[in-house]
Amino acid sequence: MKQIVLVIGAKGMLGTDLMTVLRAALPNDEVVGWDIGEIDIQKEEETLTKIEKLRPSVVIHLAAYTDVDGCELDEKRAFAINAEGTKHVALAVSRCQAKMVYLSTDYVFDGNKREPYLESDSPRPLNVYGRSKLQGEQYVQAWAKEALIIRAQWLYGRYGKNFVTSILRQANEKKVLSIVDDQIGSPTYTFDLAEAISVLIQFDARGIFHVANSDLCTWYAFGQTVLRLSGMEKVRVIPISSKELGRPAARPSYSVFNCQKLKRETGLVLRPWSEAVQDYLTIQGLTAGGPENQEKQGEK
Ligand SMILES: NC(=O)c1ccc[n+]([C@@H]2O[C@H](COP(=O)([O-])OP(=O)(O)OC[C@H]3O[C@@H](n4cnc5c(N)ncnc54)[C@H](OP(=O)(O)O)[C@@H]3O)[C@@H](O)[C@H]2O)c1
Numbered sequence: 001m002k003q004i005v006l007v008i009g010a011k012g013m014l015g016t017d018l019m020t021v022l023r024a025a026l027p028n029d030e031v032v033g034w035d036i037g038e039i040d041i042q043k044e045e046e047t048l049t050k051i052e053k054l055r056p057s058v059v060i061h062l063a064a065y066t067d068v069d070g071c072e073l074d075e076k077r078a079f080a081i082n083a084e085g086t087k088h089v090a091l092a093v094s095r096c097q098a099k100m101v102y103l104s105t106d107y108v109f110d111g112n113k114r115e116p117y118l119e120s121d122s123p124r125p126l127n128v129y130g131r132s133k134l135q136g137e138q139y140v141q142a143w144a145k146e147a148l149i150i151r152a153q154w155l156y157g158r159y160g161k162n163f164v165t166s167i168l169r170q171a172n173e174k175k176v177l178s179i180v181d182d183q184i185g186s187p188t189y190t191f192d193l194a195e196a197i198s199v200l201i202q203f204d205a206r207g208i209f210h211v212a213n214s215d216l217c218t219w220y221a222f223g224q225t226v227l228r229l230s231g232m233e234k235v236r237v238i239p240i241s242s243k244e245l246g247r248p249a250a251r252p253s254y255s256v257f258n259c260q261k262l263k264r265e266t267g268l269v270l271r272p273w274s275e276a277v278q279d280y281l282t283i284q285g286l287t288a289g290g291p292e293n294q295e296k297q298g299e300k
Pocket of ligand 1: 008009010011012013014015035036039040041042061062063064065066081085103104105106133151152153154155156160
Protein backbone atom coordinates (compact mmCIF):
# COMPACT_ATOMS: atom_id res chain seq x y z
CA MET A 1 0.00 0.00 0.00
CA LYS A 2 1.19 3.51 -0.83
CA GLN A 3 2.52 5.32 2.24
CA ILE A 4 3.00 9.03 2.79
CA VAL A 5 6.48 10.00 3.96
CA LEU A 6 6.61 13.59 5.20
CA VAL A 7 9.87 15.57 5.40
CA ILE A 8 9.72 18.76 7.50
CA GLY A 9 12.58 21.14 6.74
CA ALA A 10 12.61 19.85 3.14
CA LYS A 11 14.11 23.02 1.64
CA GLY A 12 17.13 23.12 3.98
CA MET A 13 20.62 21.88 3.16
CA LEU A 14 19.99 18.28 4.25
CA GLY A 15 16.28 18.32 3.36
CA THR A 16 16.88 19.08 -0.32
CA ASP A 17 19.25 16.11 -0.72
CA LEU A 18 16.97 13.90 1.36
CA MET A 19 13.98 14.62 -0.88
CA THR A 20 16.00 13.51 -3.94
CA VAL A 21 17.30 10.37 -2.22
CA LEU A 22 13.91 9.32 -0.79
CA ARG A 23 12.01 9.87 -4.05
CA ALA A 24 14.50 7.55 -5.78
CA ALA A 25 14.57 4.98 -2.95
CA LEU A 26 10.81 4.82 -2.32
CA PRO A 27 9.21 5.00 -5.79
CA ASN A 28 5.99 3.40 -4.52
CA ASP A 29 5.50 5.89 -1.70
CA GLU A 30 4.48 9.53 -1.80
CA VAL A 31 7.30 11.71 -0.43
CA VAL A 32 5.93 15.09 0.67
CA GLY A 33 8.28 17.97 1.52
CA TRP A 34 7.24 20.85 3.79
CA ASP A 35 9.25 23.80 5.01
CA ILE A 36 8.51 27.11 6.71
CA GLY A 37 6.23 28.12 3.79
CA GLU A 38 3.92 25.15 4.45
CA ILE A 39 4.14 24.71 8.22
CA ASP A 40 5.52 26.69 11.17
CA ILE A 41 6.35 24.11 13.81
CA GLN A 42 6.40 26.81 16.50
CA LYS A 43 2.59 26.95 16.15
CA GLU A 44 1.13 23.98 17.99
CA GLU A 45 -2.39 24.05 16.55
CA GLU A 46 -1.22 24.54 12.97
CA THR A 47 1.35 21.73 13.30
CA LEU A 48 -1.15 19.28 14.78
CA THR A 49 -3.91 20.08 12.27
CA LYS A 50 -1.75 19.99 9.16
CA ILE A 51 0.08 16.78 10.00
CA GLU A 52 -3.04 14.99 11.18
CA LYS A 53 -4.85 16.00 7.97
CA LEU A 54 -2.04 14.55 5.80
CA ARG A 55 -1.96 11.28 7.80
CA PRO A 56 1.65 10.34 7.02
CA SER A 57 3.13 6.95 7.94
CA VAL A 58 6.60 8.41 8.49
CA VAL A 59 7.57 11.95 9.53
CA ILE A 60 11.22 12.98 9.15
CA HIS A 61 11.73 16.13 11.17
CA LEU A 62 14.76 18.21 10.11
CA ALA A 63 13.37 21.73 10.64
CA ALA A 64 15.47 23.67 13.12
CA TYR A 65 17.08 26.96 13.99
CA THR A 66 20.57 25.81 12.99
CA ASP A 67 22.60 29.01 13.46
CA VAL A 68 24.65 27.90 16.48
CA ASP A 69 25.84 31.41 17.42
CA GLY A 70 22.39 32.85 16.64
CA CYS A 71 20.91 30.35 19.14
CA GLU A 72 23.36 31.56 21.79
CA LEU A 73 22.15 35.13 21.33
CA ASP A 74 18.45 34.23 21.08
CA GLU A 75 17.78 31.37 23.48
CA LYS A 76 14.03 31.93 23.37
CA ARG A 77 13.89 31.39 19.61
CA ALA A 78 16.22 28.38 19.81
CA PHE A 79 13.98 26.60 22.33
CA ALA A 80 10.75 27.70 20.60
CA ILE A 81 11.83 26.02 17.34
CA ASN A 82 14.25 23.24 18.29
CA ALA A 83 12.57 22.04 21.48
CA GLU A 84 8.91 23.18 21.56
CA GLY A 85 8.55 22.93 17.76
CA THR A 86 9.84 19.36 17.95
CA LYS A 87 7.36 18.59 20.73
CA HIS A 88 4.51 19.77 18.47
CA VAL A 89 5.72 17.51 15.65
CA ALA A 90 6.15 14.55 18.02
CA LEU A 91 2.64 15.07 19.40
CA ALA A 92 1.15 15.10 15.90
CA VAL A 93 3.13 11.99 14.97
CA SER A 94 1.81 10.12 18.01
CA ARG A 95 -1.77 11.11 17.15
CA CYS A 96 -1.30 9.73 13.60
CA GLN A 97 0.48 6.65 14.97
CA ALA A 98 3.20 7.38 12.46
CA LYS A 99 6.91 6.68 12.79
CA MET A 100 9.07 9.64 13.80
CA VAL A 101 12.59 10.35 12.61
CA TYR A 102 14.39 13.28 14.28
CA LEU A 103 17.72 14.83 13.29
CA SER A 104 19.93 15.73 16.23
CA THR A 105 23.52 16.78 16.69
CA ASP A 106 26.98 16.02 18.10
CA TYR A 107 26.61 19.28 20.06
CA VAL A 108 24.63 17.36 22.69
CA PHE A 109 28.09 16.25 23.93
CA ASP A 110 30.72 18.30 25.76
CA GLY A 111 33.73 16.78 23.94
CA ASN A 112 35.56 15.74 27.08
CA LYS A 113 35.44 12.00 26.32
CA ARG A 114 38.39 12.09 23.87
CA GLU A 115 37.30 8.85 22.23
CA PRO A 116 34.44 8.29 19.77
CA TYR A 117 31.01 8.91 21.31
CA LEU A 118 28.58 6.03 21.58
CA GLU A 119 24.81 6.51 21.37
CA SER A 120 24.61 5.46 25.03
CA ASP A 121 27.04 8.15 26.28
CA SER A 122 25.54 10.80 28.52
CA PRO A 123 24.89 14.11 26.79
CA ARG A 124 26.13 17.35 28.32
CA PRO A 125 25.73 20.19 25.85
CA LEU A 126 28.01 23.23 26.04
CA ASN A 127 25.78 25.67 24.17
CA VAL A 128 22.14 26.76 23.73
CA TYR A 129 21.78 25.06 20.34
CA GLY A 130 22.92 21.73 21.86
CA ARG A 131 20.61 22.11 24.85
CA SER A 132 17.61 22.97 22.66
CA LYS A 133 18.26 19.99 20.35
CA LEU A 134 18.71 17.68 23.35
CA GLN A 135 15.38 18.82 24.73
CA GLY A 136 13.97 18.04 21.27
CA GLU A 137 15.35 14.49 21.60
CA GLN A 138 13.72 14.14 25.03
CA TYR A 139 10.34 15.27 23.70
CA VAL A 140 10.62 12.81 20.81
CA GLN A 141 11.44 9.96 23.22
CA ALA A 142 8.52 10.94 25.46
CA TRP A 143 5.85 11.47 22.80
CA ALA A 144 6.75 9.49 19.71
CA LYS A 145 7.21 5.89 20.77
CA GLU A 146 9.75 3.80 18.85
CA ALA A 147 11.20 6.90 17.21
CA LEU A 148 14.46 6.99 15.29
CA ILE A 149 16.89 9.71 16.39
CA ILE A 150 19.85 10.33 14.10
CA ARG A 151 22.71 12.45 15.42
CA ALA A 152 24.77 14.08 12.68
CA GLN A 153 27.70 16.51 12.62
CA TRP A 154 29.75 19.04 10.64
CA LEU A 155 27.39 19.04 7.64
CA TYR A 156 28.04 20.57 4.25
CA GLY A 157 26.07 20.13 1.04
CA ARG A 158 25.00 21.68 -2.21
CA TYR A 159 21.95 23.49 -0.92
CA GLY A 160 23.04 25.71 1.93
CA LYS A 161 25.71 27.96 3.34
CA ASN A 162 28.36 25.86 5.03
CA PHE A 163 32.04 25.68 6.02
CA VAL A 164 33.20 24.70 2.50
CA THR A 165 31.38 27.55 0.74
CA SER A 166 32.59 29.96 3.42
CA ILE A 167 36.26 28.91 3.04
CA LEU A 168 36.11 29.18 -0.76
CA ARG A 169 34.44 32.60 -0.56
CA GLN A 170 37.06 33.86 1.90
CA ALA A 171 39.89 32.40 -0.22
CA ASN A 172 38.67 34.51 -3.15
CA GLU A 173 38.64 37.64 -0.98
CA LYS A 174 41.79 37.28 1.17
CA LYS A 175 45.36 36.01 0.89
CA VAL A 176 45.49 34.68 4.46
CA LEU A 177 42.77 32.71 6.28
CA SER A 178 42.56 31.84 9.98
CA ILE A 179 40.89 28.53 10.80
CA VAL A 180 40.36 26.88 14.19
CA ASP A 181 42.62 23.93 14.88
CA ASP A 182 41.39 22.79 18.29
CA GLN A 183 38.08 21.14 17.39
CA ILE A 184 38.06 17.59 16.03
CA GLY A 185 35.16 15.99 14.17
CA SER A 186 34.10 14.26 10.96
CA PRO A 187 32.88 16.53 8.14
CA THR A 188 29.77 14.91 6.66
CA TYR A 189 28.30 15.37 3.19
CA THR A 190 24.53 15.82 3.32
CA PHE A 191 24.04 13.49 0.33
CA ASP A 192 25.80 10.63 2.17
CA LEU A 193 23.79 11.37 5.32
CA ALA A 194 20.56 11.41 3.28
CA GLU A 195 21.38 7.94 1.92
CA ALA A 196 22.05 6.69 5.47
CA ILE A 197 18.70 8.11 6.66
CA SER A 198 16.97 6.35 3.78
CA VAL A 199 18.66 3.04 4.66
CA LEU A 200 17.80 3.38 8.38
CA ILE A 201 14.14 3.99 7.48
CA GLN A 202 14.07 0.97 5.19
CA PHE A 203 15.56 -1.15 8.01
CA ASP A 204 12.85 0.24 10.30
CA ALA A 205 15.59 1.21 12.78
CA ARG A 206 14.59 2.62 16.17
CA GLY A 207 16.48 4.40 18.92
CA ILE A 208 19.53 6.64 18.59
CA PHE A 209 22.10 6.31 15.78
CA HIS A 210 25.33 8.24 15.22
CA VAL A 211 25.98 8.90 11.52
CA ALA A 212 29.02 10.63 10.00
CA ASN A 213 31.50 10.22 7.17
CA SER A 214 34.52 8.13 8.30
CA ASP A 215 37.85 9.49 9.58
CA LEU A 216 38.39 12.66 11.55
CA CYS A 217 40.16 15.99 11.26
CA THR A 218 40.18 19.54 12.62
CA TRP A 219 38.44 22.44 10.84
CA TYR A 220 41.95 23.63 9.93
CA ALA A 221 42.81 20.33 8.19
CA PHE A 222 39.39 20.25 6.53
CA GLY A 223 39.92 23.80 5.22
CA GLN A 224 43.39 22.97 3.89
CA THR A 225 42.00 19.92 2.06
CA VAL A 226 39.21 22.01 0.50
CA LEU A 227 41.74 24.62 -0.68
CA ARG A 228 44.12 21.98 -2.08
CA LEU A 229 41.37 20.15 -3.97
CA SER A 230 40.12 23.48 -5.37
CA GLY A 231 43.56 24.47 -6.63
CA MET A 232 43.85 27.25 -4.07
CA GLU A 233 46.71 25.85 -2.00
CA LYS A 234 48.58 29.13 -2.41
CA VAL A 235 46.18 30.80 0.02
CA ARG A 236 47.92 30.85 3.40
CA VAL A 237 46.06 29.28 6.30
CA ILE A 238 46.91 30.09 9.90
CA PRO A 239 45.74 27.68 12.63
CA ILE A 240 44.05 29.51 15.50
CA SER A 241 42.30 28.49 18.71
CA SER A 242 38.54 28.66 19.32
CA LYS A 243 39.31 31.29 21.97
CA GLU A 244 41.06 33.45 19.39
CA LEU A 245 38.08 33.12 17.01
CA GLY A 246 35.84 34.29 19.85
CA ARG A 247 32.47 32.94 18.69
CA PRO A 248 29.48 33.46 21.06
CA ALA A 249 28.74 29.71 21.41
CA ALA A 250 31.24 27.26 22.91
CA ARG A 251 31.83 24.15 20.78
CA PRO A 252 33.06 20.71 21.90
CA SER A 253 36.78 20.28 21.19
CA TYR A 254 36.22 16.60 20.36
CA SER A 255 33.02 15.44 18.69
CA VAL A 256 33.80 12.22 16.92
CA PHE A 257 31.08 9.58 16.64
CA ASN A 258 31.39 5.85 17.02
CA CYS A 259 29.21 4.67 14.10
CA GLN A 260 29.46 0.90 14.81
CA LYS A 261 25.75 0.65 15.62
CA LEU A 262 24.89 1.86 12.11
CA LYS A 263 27.27 -0.76 10.66
CA ARG A 264 25.97 -3.54 12.93
CA GLU A 265 22.30 -2.93 12.18
CA THR A 266 22.42 -1.99 8.48
CA GLY A 267 25.89 -2.96 7.21
CA LEU A 268 26.45 0.66 6.20
CA VAL A 269 29.75 2.50 6.66
CA LEU A 270 29.97 6.01 5.25
CA ARG A 271 33.03 6.70 3.08
CA PRO A 272 35.96 8.79 4.41
CA TRP A 273 35.19 12.53 4.58
CA SER A 274 38.09 13.33 2.21
CA GLU A 275 36.50 11.21 -0.56
CA ALA A 276 33.09 12.76 0.02
CA VAL A 277 34.39 16.33 -0.14
CA GLN A 278 36.29 15.54 -3.34
CA ASP A 279 33.01 14.30 -4.83
CA TYR A 280 31.12 17.37 -3.61
CA LEU A 281 33.68 19.76 -5.12
CA THR A 282 33.72 17.82 -8.42
CA ILE A 283 29.92 17.93 -8.69
CA GLN A 284 30.01 21.67 -8.00
CA GLY A 285 32.75 22.19 -10.60
CA LEU A 286 35.00 23.53 -7.86
CA THR A 287 38.01 21.22 -8.14
CA ALA A 288 41.32 22.47 -9.57
CA GLY A 289 40.67 22.79 -13.31
CA GLY A 290 36.88 22.48 -12.84
CA PRO A 291 34.55 24.77 -14.85
CA GLU A 292 34.26 27.41 -12.06
CA ASN A 293 38.03 27.71 -11.72
CA GLN A 294 38.65 27.70 -15.48
CA GLU A 295 36.22 30.60 -15.73
CA LYS A 296 38.11 32.45 -12.97
CA GLN A 297 41.44 31.94 -14.79
CA GLY A 298 39.86 33.18 -18.01
CA GLU A 299 38.76 36.38 -16.28
CA LYS A 300 42.31 37.35 -15.26
N1 LIG B 1 24.21 21.77 9.71
C1 LIG B 1 24.87 20.95 10.54
O1 LIG B 1 26.10 20.94 10.60
C2 LIG B 1 24.09 20.00 11.43
C3 LIG B 1 24.81 19.15 12.28
C4 LIG B 1 24.10 18.24 13.07
C5 LIG B 1 22.72 18.18 13.01
N2 LIG B 1 22.05 19.02 12.19
C6 LIG B 1 20.59 18.93 12.17
O2 LIG B 1 20.18 18.47 10.89
C7 LIG B 1 18.94 19.08 10.50
C8 LIG B 1 19.09 19.72 9.15
O3 LIG B 1 20.16 20.66 9.17
P1 LIG B 1 20.45 21.66 7.95
O4 LIG B 1 21.86 22.11 8.12
O5 LIG B 1 20.00 21.04 6.68
O6 LIG B 1 19.51 22.87 8.37
P2 LIG B 1 18.93 24.07 7.49
O7 LIG B 1 19.57 24.13 6.15
O8 LIG B 1 18.97 25.28 8.38
O9 LIG B 1 17.41 23.61 7.25
C9 LIG B 1 16.44 23.72 8.25
C10 LIG B 1 15.14 24.11 7.58
O10 LIG B 1 14.14 24.27 8.60
C11 LIG B 1 13.39 25.45 8.29
N3 LIG B 1 12.75 25.99 9.49
C12 LIG B 1 13.29 26.83 10.42
N4 LIG B 1 12.36 27.14 11.34
C13 LIG B 1 11.22 26.51 11.00
C14 LIG B 1 9.92 26.46 11.55
N5 LIG B 1 9.59 27.15 12.64
N6 LIG B 1 8.98 25.71 10.94
C15 LIG B 1 9.28 25.02 9.81
N7 LIG B 1 10.49 25.04 9.22
C16 LIG B 1 11.46 25.77 9.81
C17 LIG B 1 14.46 26.38 7.75
O11 LIG B 1 13.87 27.48 7.07
P3 LIG B 1 14.68 28.88 7.07
O12 LIG B 1 15.97 28.61 6.36
O13 LIG B 1 13.77 29.80 6.35
O14 LIG B 1 14.90 29.25 8.51
C18 LIG B 1 15.25 25.46 6.84
O15 LIG B 1 14.69 25.36 5.55
C19 LIG B 1 18.60 20.04 11.64
O16 LIG B 1 17.67 19.45 12.48
C20 LIG B 1 19.91 20.27 12.36
O17 LIG B 1 19.71 20.59 13.73
C21 LIG B 1 22.70 19.91 11.38
